[in-house]
Amino acid sequence: MVQTIDPWGNQEVKVDNAFLKQFGLQKFSETNQKQFKNHFFERNLMICHRDFDKFYAALQQKKRAVQLTGIASSGPLHLGHKVDLDFFLFIRSLGAESHLGICDIDAYVSRPDKKLDSMKKAKEIAVNNTAHALALGINKKEIYVQSQKPPRYYEFAFELSKKMTENTFRAIYGHLDLGKLSANFLQYADILHYQLKEFGGECPTLTGIGIEQDPHARASRDLVRRISYKMFLPSFAYFQHQGGLKEGTKMSASEPHTAIFLDDSLESAKQKIQRAFSGGRESLEKHRKLGGIPEIDKSYEILRFHHPDSKLVEHVYTEYKTGKMLTSELKKITIDFLTDFLSKHQAKVKKNLDTAEKIVYKK
């Protein structure tokens, strides 16, 4: 049976060679894996890509190469979103022209009313999300809000709607929800519009996404083959998603107890780590003897995804795995790291709220 992917669902996607083959995805080359001094590559967080090489070749030749990432402003940001933005900052550091879309229209239109019941609310959330993005180091000129684009952007989204049939949509997504459908055309426009002459013209682009977002990637590539504008097929890089704090879950804003939010108080963050699923053994004795299981430990996962120091993370892994480090010690390291990060980050967020308001409301 063919595996389908639901970009709005909450299931983990299994990625194996059969999966890669089925969807035409490529693994990163060994060269890539070695050349990038970045935790995404050092810690095996990258899964696969589509046409990353074309994008990277343009960067190496100092040609224009655009990266575009979007955040749907449907709720507060959690550590999982930080992964997206960290990847954004990494690609920017390679020299890419970088744009971060705060997707307020998409958020409102694609979420049920009980989750997000007005554009007004989506914009308030957009202010919050934008302030966090600024605090993480995205420049204000790199951020746009979907509801504040020039008319050409919307025109293009409507143009794209002419080029996709109901059958294509059903084949890719397995359903036809009119709100999600129209939000999708905005997503495709986000990914593709920087190749329009009004936004800089044809060039390779990259979008970093989780593997469950691949249907959008395939749809936007399919559209490039149908429209009359000459464009590069957009490239995509797929990274692992950070799991939730409970065993086997995805970090999701819909289930607050499974996620650490960038707005969480230090006390709340601390408590969440203390309660998080651990890879420790049932007794001290057994732990010392058998060692912990960092692969399933949620505190360790936070370090793996977020701690800047790869050597420290490796050290923790070994110590925990061999039973030298106890779960309480691992949790303490994670709590210290995380509360330090959150405290500094939240101070920056405060300073950036005014700028964020100006971006969202075009004051």
Next chain:
Amino acid sequence: MVQTIDPWGNQEVKVDNAFLKQFGLQKFSETNQKQFKNHFFERNLMICHRDFDKFYAALQQKKRAVQLTGIASSGPLHLGHKVDLDFFLFIRSLGAESHLGICDIDAYVSRPDKKLDSMKKAKEIAVNNTAHALALGINKKEIYVQSQKPPRYYEFAFELSKKMTENTFRAIYGHLDLGKLSANFLQYADILHYQLKEFGGECPTLTGIGIEQDPHARASRDLVRRISYKMFLPSFAYFQHQGGLKEGTKMSASEPHTAIFLDDSLESAKQKIQRAFSGGRESLEKHRKLGGIPEIDKSYEILRFHHPDSKLVEHVYTEYKTGKMLTSELKKITIDFLTDFLSKHQAKVKKNLDTAEKIVYKK
């Protein structure tokens, strides 16, 4: 069996009491019929309405009442389009705040590529259409082009897409074509957006349309019941469509020989009238004896829809009906009237081309 209406089709719609009842339409009151000194009412060109009374009451109380009409810029304008704009000018004369949308995105997105294959083309046609509208007496401040609206307009179109289900769409239109679907959300936004606070706020609105456009009317009213903004249900007035030049056809840009275009040369217009279907009898003798049939005569129809002098039109009707006027004489009156109109109109169009370009390309 329930009669369905296809707004994109080319069939005449039969309007009888059963039809009015089925779709919840109302006839104009006798008061309305008598009070308006205008050929639409004097010559029985109005078919029915939805909530015209609420709109007219606001006008009488000198409250804000908005009329909105749209033209899809998919081809050159013909006499049928002039009917829409004449109605627009009539409603404006009653004191309504009036907006004419030149719908370039709608035109491109809802027409197949073989009819309209790029936004560039749709905008070129929009310039032509706009120049004609200006020449007919629409003010430049009353005209907007869909591709040059403020972002709030597009945002609203996307908001509306959240409020319609696939089933509602299928029930109203009988199909689900993604291009037409997205174009429709622009149409609904056109009809409704002047009730948003950013565009003036809640007030009665009127759109004059042909009866085959009623599905759009029902859909936009249905949406008002679902969205969270407080709005009046939009009102609609339905007028008769001028027929084509062949027997029983609708005047359609898709079939150029059935229509007189506002860009037609005087010679071409003259020839079209000469070849148009007539209500004359097969011999002079029979015509004198039985009289002509103005009801099916295409030259007479042009006078009925377009000649400013109701008395003259009535006189022609009687003379032709009683056989005193021959088809050649009727055609001569129509040709003289039409070529005089086209010649003056086309001179005005030329003068307005620059202004039209400025409106379409926001120069």
